[in-house]
Amino acid sequence: MVHHPRSKRCVSALGIGGAALSLLAGCAVQRYSPSAGPSTPQSSLSTPGTPSAVATSVSVQPSSPAPSPTVTFAAADPALAAKLAGLLTTAATPKPAPVPSVLSVVVADASGGAPLYAKGAEAALIPASTQKVLTTMAALSILGPQYRFSTTVSAAATPADGVLTGDLYLQGDGDPTTDEADYAALASAVSAAGIKRVTGSVIVDASAFDDVDYNDNWGSPFPNVSRPPVEALTVSPATVSRLGSVRHVGSVEVSYAGAATEGKPAVVTLKPASASAYVKIDNKSKTTKAGRNLISLARAPGSNTITVTGSLAVANPAVVWPMTVENPALYAGAVFKSALASAGVTVKGAVVRGTKPADATQLGAHQSAPLSQIVHDTLKESNNGYAEHLVKALGRTPTSPGSWASGTARVRDWLSSSGIPTDGIVLLDGSGFSGGNRVSARTLVGALQYARGQAWFNAFYDGLPVAGVDDVDVAGTLAKRLVGTPAAGNLRAKTGTLNVSRSLAGYVTGADGRPYAFAIIGNDKLSSVLAYEDAVAILLATWRS
Template sequence: MTGTPDETPTHSFTPSGNHRHRKARVSRIGTRRSLVLALAVPVASATLAGTSAFAADGNTVTAASPAHDVDAARTGGTPTADDAQLVKNLNERVADTRLGSDVSGVVLDGDSDTTLWDHNGSTALMPASNAKLATATTALTLLGPDHRFTTRVVYGDGTLTLIGGGDRTLTSADLADMTKAAVAGLKAAGRTDVKVRVDDSLFAEPSLADGWNEGYYPTEVAPVRSLVVDGAAVQDTSLDAGKVFAKQLAAAGITVDGQVGRAQAGRSAVPVAQHTSGPLSGIVKKMLKTSDNNIAETLLRMTAVTLGKPATFEGGVDLVRQVLASYGVSLDNFVMHDGSGLSRADRIPAATLAQLLEAITRAPALGSIVDGLPVAGEAGSSLGPEWGRFDDAHSKCAVGKVHAKTGTLTGAVALSGVTKTADGEWRVFSFIENNSTADPAGIKDAMDGLAATVNGCWA
């Protein structure tokens, strides 16, 4: 490995699109990807362990160890008056009865890596959709922000086969362009009839993740397949896509013989059309803004497929663990079974999520994660007014100032993100509560209040 200074002045992207100057550890995404790739192939049994994998290269992100004394500000340093007030306020407000007794939180100084406040930060709790931060980090690190997914149509033996490539953003308009090319080829060959098949063999047969139940299908998440059109919330997205394709062919004057079926395309099949998705960076933004479970699960599998791992929950999560470890993020008490955070068996400490966000803000290749964080009061996002977020007397002052990933399951609410104080200081935070019996809207109001406290607008 090349010797790189451990601390190098750099400009880091902020959620507002501006830059902030601070000392940051250099992140070599290409090197990290190569090392994880070398260890991720099916024949390898070794994994990246702890923070040692990049110590020699100076790339280890060292996050402050969780402090269990919630009365201590700035770990290892003298607390400022503002820090002391922040600690006092958080200590009082985390005791809000709406949050229940199973609540944890960590606040980091975004510029110095120090822990400002910790309340049960190492306790493993259900993170809900905050798990998507880990999925996004893994996909961007190993595939790259410019990676694109391709859907194809091939022809052979009187059959057009639509082949899924893991593009969860494919629309019927995109498919119509492919249909047009396919029809032109058929008519040029003097053929007006064809069979239609779908090939979604890129992924393993859909299954339930540990902690899932069949009640999730298909509204919370669809069975995970490599082919879908218009994000259809149906049991079999591949056959649904094939039927859309068949209807488009029929509308163009092609007779479709029989029913749409599932079959793996033959090696001799001739390519006739394809569609390439937008870049992964944009897909990640969409996933985070709207907390899209289906995109998350698809990305988990596509990352595994691209690196030669099984296209299963387990294959993807194995890579998540390797990537997080490569950034120096603690895996203590870390348990993840899916890419979306729907699993009720997932457990991630607030300290781990805060460390991960700190690492994300220091890696330019992960900028789309920061850009994709919902903004308090942003309509159309999971922190929008339509969800009743940041709209009470204590938290509405933070509208436009807090950028955070939401997480909501029955019995679990989480909020992890970044915010800039009036003094220009960046803070990273993560809050998780489990098992509160309060009204869900009240729990979210209390959680939003904690974020407004970190921002400082609720002083």
């Protein structure tokens, strides 16, 4: 079983009297299918320090190499440009070849300068998840790699004899990684403050983000973790997948298995277990003597009842399926209330929405892992939920909540102020899931070149998936790509996949040490685009200028 490296997060428990305690917690995506100001532009780009290397069976480039001071590469490379152009027509790319009118390609020296090769460079196409390159760069630049999200619990009254007369306030500022253990630690902080009974309610304050929790640009609401509801308070349980231990924002993990006796319903459980206080199961399934797994799970929009239908065989092994839930902030409050009960704290009232009073006393605080770790996970597994939380966090100001409109505007402003081309760009979300997004290869390569000169570059570069490496924590979405080729362990890039788009953007080092930045976006003949991406990667990895 592969798990992500986890940075430690802590919950500080502050008693009403001011005594401080420390409670440590661990810290931590489903890959989808279908306040400092921004950095100023730099006229010359330097090479940052070396990111940490990870030992695998494939040699991994530890950093984006810069040429030796004694080596000068030509500003143009006509031979390389000709070879790259030929990939569209030679046997290296299966037929039918990618359609030029919906293809945007740029290859450039990663250190800066004009493209060495371009095809439809300024064509703004559907970028799919390569859009996360822009979202994570903006987050690292504006918030900083050490930025941490915070979730707090507070009270407006002083407890007496173990009784808090009034409400508890659970407030979040957009942490996409909170799970049951984190809320349990906050509940322990309440208990440590001497509170055993609460006469009021659990008030959830998710006002750091707006009240639009589902992006209309994704189509009709659907309980798929690829397009989760986004609120400033959420629950993100981890699921073990082919990409390791993956956290799904605003979701519950549904597990079902065949019963021991024929005719009985399938055995259905939820993770976290405390989700049963908020999510209901309508189990209409049936266990049969033999047969295939024919179970279906469904949740209607606006409902938190999951209906289980179909059949599976006796003793069929457990199958795990994550599903999103409605109103993640209320879900977080329900999980927190359950944790309070486990910690010996009873709450008379319900979980309701509200706003924390300005004079409330903080009882405990949970901090996320540093932003650098969240960006790592966002890029490695192409975590849509994380990216959407980041873009809303970018849109938040002291006087207004974060929203998709304000967050994407902040990303565009950051690109412009950094000198990165933005012609034709349309950003409707943070993850690239919407088919209405538009980005060109020119914009992506401009961002990749710019990033190499920034103090936060290592955090971004370490998060990029690495091609052809057998350690999924290093390879991410590129684990099965370019295996056994010269690009394996060399190419670091963000993948993008939608049913209308295939894309790849990142870095690769030539055989002579020249660092390349490249971006490829194709919106037709997607299988051919994939082959073309691989052919470009192999050519660049073996090229000598």
